[in-house]
Amino acid sequence: MPTSRVDVTSKAKEVIDKLRDAHGELIFHQSGGCCDGTAVMCFSKDEFMLGGRDLKIGNINGCDFYMAEDQFEYTKHSHITIDVEEGRGSGFSLETSLGFRFITISRLFTDEEMQNLEEIQI
Amino acid sequence: MAYDRPQFLEEYDNFIGGEFVAPTDGKYFEKFSPIDNKLMAKVAQSNKKDIDLAVAAGWDAFESWGKSSVASRSAVLNKIADVMEANLEALAVCESWDNGKAIRETINADLPLAIDHYRYFASVIRGESGSVSDLDANTVSMEIHEPLGVVGQIIPWNFPLLMAAWKVAPAIAAGNCVVLKPAEQTPISILVMMDLIKDVVPKGVINVVNGFGLEAGKPLATHPDIRKIGFTGETTTGRLIMQYASENIIPVTLELGGKSPNIFFESVCDKDDEFLDKAIEGLVLFAFNQGEVCTCPSRALIQESIYDKFMEKCLKRIEAIKMGDPMESDTMMGAQASKEQYEKILNYIDIGKQEGAELLIGGTKFENEAHPEGFYIKPTLFKGHNKMRIFQEEIFGPVLSVTTFKDEDEAMEIANDTIYGLGAGVWSRDVHQVQKFSRGVEAGRIWVNCYHAYPAHASFGGYKKSGIGRETHMMMLNNYRHTKNVLTSYDKNALGFF
Numbered sequence: 001m002p003t004s005r006v007d008v009t010s011k012a013k014e015v016i017d018k019l020r021d022a023h024g025e026l027i028f029h030q031s032g033g034c035c036d037g038t039a040v041m042c043f044s045k046d047e048f049m050l051g052g053r054d055l056k057i058g059n060i061n062g063c064d065f066y067m068a069e070d071q072f073e074y075t076k077h078s079h080i081t082i083d084v085e086e087g088r089g090s091g092f093s094l095e096t097s098l099g100f101r102f103i104t105i106s107r108l109f110t111d112e113e114m115q116n117l118e119e120i121q122i
Numbered sequence: 123m124a125y126d127r128p129q130f131l132e133e134y135d136n137f138i139g140g141e142f143v144a145p146t147d148g149k150y151f152e153k154f155s156p157i158d159n160k161l162m163a164k165v166a167q168s169n170k171k172d173i174d175l176a177v178a179a180g181w182d183a184f185e186s187w188g189k190s191s192v193a194s195r196s197a198v199l200n201k202i203a204d205v206m207e208a209n210l211e212a213l214a215v216c217e218s219w220d221n222g223k224a225i226r227e228t229i230n231a232d233l234p235l236a237i238d239h240y241r242y243f244a245s246v247i248r249g250e251s252g253s254v255s256d257l258d259a260n261t262v263s264m265e266i267h268e269p270l271g272v273v274g275q276i277i278p279w280n281f282p283l284l285m286a287a288w289k290v291a292p293a294i295a296a297g298n299c300v301v302l303k304p305a306e307q308t309p310i311s312i313l314v315m316m317d318l319i320k321d322v323v324p325k326g327v328i329n330v331v332n333g334f335g336l337e338a339g340k341p342l343a344t345h346p347d348i349r350k351i352g353f354t355g356e357t358t359t360g361r362l363i364m365q366y367a368s369e370n371i372i373p374v375t376l377e378l379g380g381k382s383p384n385i386f387f388e389s390v391c392d393k394d395d396e397f398l399d400k401a402i403e404g405l406v407l408f409a410f411n412q413g414e415v416c417t418c419p420s421r422a423l424i425q426e427s428i429y430d431k432f433m434e435k436c437l438k439r440i441e442a443i444k445m446g447d448p449m450e451s452d453t454m455m456g457a458q459a460s461k462e463q464y465e466k467i468l469n470y471i472d473i474g475k476q477e478g479a480e481l482l483i484g485g486t487k488f489e490n491e492a493h494p495e496g497f498y499i500k501p502t503l504f505k506g507h508n509k510m511r512i513f514q515e516e517i518f519g520p521v522l523s524v525t526t527f528k529d530e531d532e533a534m535e536i537a538n539d540t541i542y543g544l545g546a547g548v549w550s551r552d553v554h555q556v557q558k559f560s561r562g563v564e565a566g567r568i569w570v571n572c573y574h575a576y577p578a579h580a581s582f583g584g585y586k587k588s589g590i591g592r593e594t595h596m597m598m599l600n601n602y603r604h605t606k607n608v609l610t611s612y613d614k615n616a617l618g619f620f
Contacts, residue, residue, distance in 0.1 A: 031358030032379055032516065032541065032587070039466070041358045047336075048358070049365050068357070070541050070587075074514040078473070087461040088151075088306055091359040092335030096306065099151075101462040105469055106511070108476045 003113045005079060006058030006065045012084040012102060013061045016042075019094050020062070028060065028082065030067040030075075030104065031091070040082060040102050041093040056121040077114070078106040125215050125225050125449045134165045134309065136172055136332060137316040139179035140325025146171040151334075153309060156222030156457040156464075157448055159495040165309045168333035170341035173301065176329040177347050180272035180299035183326025188269045188297045192247055199244035199295055201322035203237045209318050210237070215449070216311040217283055222457030222497065223411055224448045235576055236287035239594070242578035243295035246596040252605075260613035266606045269297030270349035273602060274342040276363070278354045279305035279459050280414040280518075286312050288593045289352050294327055296602040301329045301348065303339055307460050335359070344369050350602065353377070354416075357587055375591030375601050377416065378584060379516045380544030383537040384408075384419035384573060385559060389551035391428040397571070401549045402432075404573045405522070406439045409501045412458055413467075413520035416588075417545035419573055421513055423536055426526040433482070433524070440483055440501050447492035457496045458519060464497035467519030470512055471502055474521070479506030482524070508536045516542070530558065537563045543585030547573045566592070 008016070020026055025045040041048070042063075053069040060082055067075070084100050095102055109117070133150055135142040150164035166172070187195070206213060214228035223232075255263045273293050277285040282304060293300050304312050309332040316330055331338055343351050343366035353363045354377040367374045390401040408419050424432055448456030458464045464487075471485050484502030501520045504512055513523045527533040537546060537559070546565040550556050560568040566583045569575065576582065581595035591601055 029358050031356040039356060039462075043362075048362055071515075074509070074511055078511065085462050085465055091355055092339060092362055094336060096334045097337060103462060103465055103469070106473050106476075108473075 002116050002118045003079075003109070004058050004118050006060055007079070007081045008060035009081060009083045012082050015084045015095055015098065015100050015102070016061045016063060018098065023094060026063045026094070028063055028065040028102075029054070030065075030071065030080075032068070032071050039091065039093070040104050041091060042095055042102055043092070044094070058118060072120075075106070077109055079109050079113070081105045081107075123451050124447065125211075125218075125451070127219065127449070128212065128215055130163045130219075130310065132163060134163055134313045134332070136166045136168055136176065137313060137320075137328075137330040138172070138176045138326075139182070139329065140320060140323075142317075143175070145169075145333075146175070151306065155219050156459050156461075156497050157219060158493040159461070159497070162219060163310060165306075166332045168331045168338045172331050172333070173338060173341040173345060176301045176331045177272055177342075177345050179326040179329055180301055181347065183324060184269075184271055184299045187294075187299055187324060187327050188271070190297070195295060195297065196244040196248050198323055198327075199240045199247075199291060202319050203240040203244070205319050205322055206233065206237045206240070206315065210234075213283065213311065213315060213318075216314045218448055218456065220282060220308040220311045221279060222448060222459050223414075224453045224456040226451055226453065227411060227456075232281055232284050236284045239284070239287040239578050240291050243291040243596075243599075247295040247599070250596060250599070260611055262610045262612070264608040264610070266608060267296070267599070268604045268606050270603055272299050272301060272348055273350040273352070274301050274303070274345065274348040275352045276303045276339050276342065276355070277305060279307040280411060280416070282308040282311050283315060285354060286315075290328060292593075292598040293602045296599045298349075298602050299327050299329070301331060301342060303331055303333065303342055306332065306334055340366065343367065346370055348372065350374075352591075352601075360589070373601065375593075376589040377591070377593065378542075378544075378587060378589040380416050380418070380542045380584070380588050381421060381514060381516050381540045382417050382419050382542075382545040382547070382565065383421045383423050383540075383563070384547035385423045385533055385537060385549065386425065386428070386432060387533075387550040387552065387555055388425040388428045389555075390549050391432055392551060397551070398435075400571070402435050402439050404547060404549055405436045406443070407574045408522040409440070409443055409455055409520045410574050412455055412499070414459060414463070414518050415574070417567065417574070418518070419545070419547050420517065420522060421508070421540075422522055422524045423533055424524060424526050425533070426528055429526050437483055437503070440503065443501050445488050445498060445500070446490065450492075455501065455520065457490075457493070457498050459497075461497055463518065464499065467499055467517055467521060470515070470517045470519070470521060474504045474506070474510070474512040474523070477506065477510045477512065479504035479510055479512060479523070484520070508539055514540065530555065534559070534562050541587045544583075544588035545569065
């Protein structure tokens with residue numbers, strides 16, 4: 001069984017489920033830069049137009065997780081866990097209206113894990 | 123001295139058509155201050171209906187504002203500046219409570235810069251003109267500027283009043299009316315300002331609608347009756363804004379992220395003089411505004427030969443940074459703007475440690491006795507290499523990633539090895555070196571022997587994934603108006619084709 005690149009906490013799963021009930025199918029896109037500095041965004045499936053250089057690096061609780069190719073280049077040796085905090089992000093991520101903000105917690109893959117990672121899809 | 127907490131209202135409404143208007147559906151969200159994580163006020167949680175009202179109010183006002191004389195518009199901008207100046211301290215205190223930053227910054231940077239920005243556009247709008255060309259003896263071409271109409275602007279939380287000034291001043295100077303959506307983290311100071319200036323700005327010229335991105339920002343960005351959208355924020359939302367703008371084929375300006383290199387060549391240490399002292403401060407400016415600046419000099423590139431000597435002096439200066447109550451006038455660093463921001467920065471510090479970067483100073487939260495519940499982080503330095511995530515991802519906090527280089531080639535390679543291109547600093551006593559790097563580094567703003575200066579009339583904007591468009595310069599006016607060409611023939615004779 002290959003190691004997943006993205007996982008999700010049970011607390012974040014609950015928020016995802018609530019959002020899915022309200023908005024239908026969802027996706028995640030890891031953003032870069034500025035005021036929300038490298039924050040993760042959660043959108044309804046058809047809200048955000050994915051491009052040819054957005055890589056699907058995993059699936060969390062039924063939601064595909066994407067990152068821009070150039071950004072992934074620098075994060076590919078990191079495992080990501082999506083968690084949730086009370087509070088408010090900016091931008092257009094859906095959970096803001098519930099008073100939550102998804103956050104990205106990272107750790108480095110071990111050498112062993114690096115040998116057996118989930119494949120990336122374009 | 124300590125500044126008192128002002129008495130905030132219980133609820134803040136939208137500002138539409140020159141008046142405070144309750145949100146149509148009666149919903150409000152709670153706004154907490156990052157200084158103490160306590161409730162400041164409730165703020166309108168608006169939706170499409172409120173945006174519709176604001177856009178309509180903008181068009182009502184545009185009928186006269188769009189045709190008003192340049193002199194009268196200039197006078198309004200000057201009056202805004204005068205009112206802000208007369209209330210500088212009160213606005214600075216609100217701004218600090220809204221955002222968390224130290225009062226000495228809002229008093230000495232945010233407010234004076236914002237005030238000057240209105241004065242700058244009040245001036246240049248009177249001093250510029252269209253153009254006329256004699257294409258031949260009987261044909262005259264006139265290039266005439268006309269305002270776009272009602273424009274949408276979505277601004278960030280790191281400098282709420284200043285970012286509003288950067289966007290509102292050129293737009294209204296050019297004859298447009300504005301619908302502004304502040305960041306939901308910092309919705310209040312701009313409303314305090316609108317209350318102060320409401321008598322000097324014609325009704326409907328500036329409308330402020332608060333709320334969340336998808337609920338209020340999207341209806342604004344996709345509104346069929348706005349003629350332009352400006353946005354400052356992160357890259358995914360930047361893409362989303364461009365996508366929304368494509369629905370109505372309207373222009374977009376974007377100011378996105380950065381991971382700006384601050385490059386120190388060995389000549390800075392040639393003498394122990396004022397310039398060396400200035401360069402040391404130049405490195406420590408990563409802590410300005412708690413690092414929450416798109417152009418934060420978050421990567422320091424130091425020539426190997428001076429690293430030990432230079433870093434020793436820099437660390438001493440960083441140790442002297444005084445943290446504490448942001449409302450005390452000698453506090454140098456305040457709170458991070460939100461809990462989420464605070465958690466994210468701490469996680470990046472953890473990533474830096476995991477990646478094997480050497481922690482030089484800081485690296486933990488700051489226990490603030492004055493406000494134990496607030497979001498404070500110590501200024502932090504890591505030494506590592508440019509492929510590490512803390513060198514590539516914008517942290518938006520007081521975290522500096524330091525690396526060394528051997529020669530100019532290596533410095534240039536590291537400086538440009540980033541997806542961003544917003545700012546860069548070059549520190550050297552060698553004019554040839556300065557020229558090579560100021561032209562060679564791919565960024566919209568190169569600070570030479572200085573950093574974090576933001577004067578009006580020096581353009582600001584990004585290369586690469588840092589955005590589209592230039593602010594803080596009169597060239598921004600052309601992002602807020604059409605060019606109409608009037609082509610006149612004084613020849614009485616027909617062409618002879620038909």
